[in-house]
Amino acid sequence: MEPHYLVPEQQEGPAKDIFHIGKAASNDDAEDWFVDAKNRMLSINHWNEHAPTFPFAVCLTDVYGKPVNRSAHKGDHIRMDVPDAAGKYGWVSIDAIAYDDYPDEDKETYAIRMHSVSEPGLQGEVAAAFVREDASSTMVIIRTGKQMKVLYHGRNAPEELLASDLPGANAWQAVTDVQWAGLIHSFIE
Numbered sequence: 001m002e003p004h005y006l007v008p009e010q011q012e013g014p015a016k017d018i019f020h021i022g023k024a025a026s027n028d029d030a031e032d033w034f035v036d037a038k039n040r041m042l043s044i045n046h047w048n049e050h051a052p053t054f055p056f057a058v059c060l061t062d063v064y065g066k067p068v069n070r071s072a073h074k075g076d077h078i079r080m081d082v083p084d085a086a087g088k089y090g091w092v093s094i095d096a097i098a099y100d101d102y103p104d105e106d107k108e109t110y111a112i113r114m115h116s117v118s119e120p121g122l123q124g125e126v127a128a129a130f131v132r133e134d135a136s137s138t139m140v141i142i143r144t145g146k147q148m149k150v151l152y153h154g155r156n157a158p159e160e161l162l163a164s165d166l167p168g169a170n171a172w173q174a175v176t177d178v179q180w181a182g183l184i185h186s187f188i189e
Contacts, residue, residue, distance in 0.1 A: 003153060004109060004111050004138065004140045004142075004151075004153075005098075006096050006098055006111045006112075006113045006138050006140070007038040007113075007138045007140070007153040007155065008134065008136055008138075008155045008156060009155075010098050010155050010156060011134070011155075011156050012035060012134075012156050012157075013135070013156055013157045014154075014157070015153070015154065015155060015157075016149070016152065016153065016155075016180065017152070017153055017154075018151065018177055018180050018181050018184065019149055019150065019151040019152070019184075020149070020150050020181065020184055020185045020188065021147065021148065022147070022148045022188050023146050023147050023148070024146045024147075024148065025113040025146070026134055026146065027106065027145060027146055028127050028145070029105045029146070030143050030145065030146045030148060031143065033143070033148055033188065034108060034110070034141065034143040034148065035112075036150065037141045037150065037187040037188045038099075038110045038141055039071070039186050040114060040186065041110065041139060041141060042071040042097075042112070042189045043072075044058055044059075044072050044073045044078055045058070045059060045069060047186075050182040050183075050186035050187070050189070051179075051182045051185075051186040052122060053170075053178070053179055053182045054175075054182065055175055055176075055179050056080050056081050056082055056090075057076050057080075057081040058079065058080055058081070059078070059079045059081075060072055060076055060077075060078060060079075061076065061077045061078070061079050061120070062075075062076060062077070063075050063076065063077065063120060064078065064120050064121060065077060065091075065119065065120035065121060067079075071096070072097070072112065073092055073095070073097070074094055074095065074096060074097050075094065075095075076092050076093075076094045076115070077091055077092065077094070077120055078092040078093075078114065079091060079095070080089070080092065081164070083159030088119070089114070089119065091116065091117050091118065091120065091139075092114045092115065092116055092117065093114060093115055093116075093117040093118050094112060094113070094114050095113055095114065095115060095136075096111070096112070097111070097113075098110070098111050098115040099111050105144065106144065106145045107142065107143065107144045107145075108142075108143050109140060109141065109142045109143075110140070110141045111138060111139065111140040111141070112138070112139050112140040112175060113136055113137070114136065114137045114138075115134070115135060115136045115137070116135060121175075134155075134156045135156045136153075136154070136155050136156060137152065137153070137154050137155075137156040138152070138153045138155070139151065139152050139153075139184060139187075140153070141187060141188070148188050150184040150185070150187050150188050151184065152181075152183075152184050154174050154180075
């Protein structure tokens with residue numbers, strides 16, 4: 001399967017490609033299911049309710065790090081409660097959200113791409129040296145007729161980032177395949 005256009009080319013480190021497929025009883029059911037799946041993906045504050053095995057609590061924030069109670073938007077951040085004696089969090093930025101409709105193919109897609117960032121408002125932090133904006137996570141929902149696919153693509157997380165012991169610096173990339181699978185599966189349960 002050809003990857004979604006928001007998924008960057010793999011340049012460095014291990015690639016992660018995880019998917020789950022389901023099938024609805026009718027096209028109308030699949031269209032409703034697609035909307036529900038998109039809403040679950042964008043309801044970041046509820047990920048832990050839908051996927052309790054996700055490894056840490058997450059909170060949607062605005063670009064300044066202030067918690068918000070709404071669906072995700074481009075430019076928002078995700079704060080990850082990462083165990084740390086200093087009380088630090090891990091941070092992820094949402095750099096792209098895209099909906100595409102292909103009526104001739106009876107197909108539609110919804111995708112969100114994220115990457116690790118330093119804490120909003122802080123500059124020159126040590127962890128910034130380990131934040132790689134080219135290391136990304138992209139989740140895609142695809143409805144083709146009655147079939148639903150949800151995919152996770154992890155790209156360009158270099159080995160030194162994965163091996164870092166700085167709090168939050170590698171948390172997003174260190175989520176296991178099983179944990180990503182549980183999260184994306186929860187979007188179309």
